[in-house]
Amino acid sequence: MNEYEAKLLLKDYGIKVPKGVLINDLSEIDNLNLNYPLVAKVASEKILHKTDVGGVILNIKNKDELKEKVKELMDKFSSPILVEEMLSGGVEIIVGVTKDPTFGHAIMFGLGGIFTEVFKDVTFRVLPISRLDAELMLNEIKGKKILEGYRGVRVSKEAIIGLLLRVSKFVEDNPDLEGMDLNPVLARENDCVVLDAKIIR
């Protein structure tokens, strides 16, 4: 499924995503009720890694620019475009689900960006998880100090724990799930917002 559909599913489970609209036709841009700056992303289940193919445009500042960029993406990919409010601040984290051949569905948590890519600073638990499991996961990663509030950036651990438990519930209800990447998730002072979501059934 594409990112828009994935985010609709997540919202049903009380998981926060940025305010956004799926644009099928350029004319829909005139009636948008979103606060700039915005992000435009190609929403196609065929394109998993959008950034790699130039399918994401950040920091769109006004309606004219939006029209231009959305048209550009539509022409390039012949696909609907997801337009969302652009959020900033907080700490990037990653939450994912994989289907292990031995243990079945397992959830992953880690800090985003280079912590995941380079240091592989992530931890796994077999699903479903308890609240205690979620707490231990937060405490287990090497970069855990960043979650304690680093250089004035505050993060709600409670919100991250809540997200992990909601993902656990989601997988329990959707046993046909093959995998999920919520990456990045913005962990902020009061909440956690999933900026990008990939779900494979």
Added chain:
Amino acid sequence: MFDKLISPDSIAVVGASSHPNKIGYVVLENLKNNGYKGRIYPVNPKGGEILGFKVYPSINDVPEEVDLSVITLPAEVTVKIFEDVAKKSKFIIPIAGGFGETGKEGKERERKILEIARKYNARIIGPNTVGIYIPSTGVNTALVVPERSRFPRDGDIAFITQSGALGLLTMDSVSMYNVGFSSFINLGNRIDVNENELLQYFGEDEKSKVVIMYIESFANGREFMRIARNVSKKKPIVVLKAGRTKRGGKAASLHTGALGGSDAVADGAFKQCGVIRAYDEIELVDYARALAYGKPIRGDRIAVVTSAGGVGVVTTDYIESEVRGIGMKMAELSDETKRKIREEVVPFASVENPVDMTAQASDDDYDGVLAALNEDPNVDAILVYALFQTPLISEKLVDIITKWHREGNKPIVVGTIGSEFALNMMRKFEDNKVPVYPSIERSVKALRVLRDRAKLLEYLEGL
């Protein structure tokens, strides 16, 4: 469930041989030499007598139904005679290779013998296995050269292994320290009896204080977690998990799929079901001994007692470091403890932690220091080095430390460093079921495992 496998009243050795280098001879010899008390029925068409036992020409001639049949014949012969054996046996150990591990034809052989076993309600251990070794009942089906290896004595550790050879090598190497085992079972190709049933069984077996496993792949991971979670509430489980499989399938294109090699997931799974992980055969048995003999450590504060300053310093590094260490804390000894040590016990000792009694330390000094630490509310566990190289230390130190291990309030781990004499003392500690280790690092890691055990118990209670 497996009582008659562990303690069979009768054993048939199908494929018994009079040639001393054949497995069909060695199994009989093992049964004879290890003091197996039950009835033994060698089976060989030639009949006659082997090692003083009457040989039966066929399993059909054996005068009773046996608890255990060990088949020491090649795979294709095993399949041929399997129905006759299954009719008369509760448990069957087909030793031979040449089954599923060799390909399609072998798989078919496995399918056949499993079908026959099911028909007659017999259970199969293996095939392609060294079988089982049970010190307390003298059952031993393993083929090794007796002059070049040892079988351990009876003890507290139940050992389930997917690799027979690694299992036997591990037991041989720790026999040097007098370490004992309650049971050893090699799963082999695991077509019937698997690690989950055995874990459940040893979980309830009073002789086994700890269950250790060498596993390359789980028969059923979820089932393992369910059973392990129950067992580990009562007794510790240590797993040496080898083999990292690659992730395949659609989800490998996701980040999480790529990062979640099954080893990372297994690591999480173990934490959720109370399993302690070992990474080699030394850790496997070291941790098993700590957990079987020691008490869980319910805090991070460690007191170290030594008569060698350098040992104390290196130990401090190992205890406090996160990297190449266990990330725990050196205890801040209470004023009362310091006063007792200085005024009543050893005036010349360093009364800070590590407590260094210097080369002038005597057996009685150790006794006094351990007595003081035993009462200190700031101490969660004690690592005491028993170093026998100085003149005022005698073998009596083993008894003193054993006394505090048995009667004291604090979990104790013992380190001892040295050659033959130290090794002898290590054996004495082992005889007394005191967790003892021949190096600083191994001693400190035993502390961490006992701390992990306490945390796992808290976790399992908190779920």
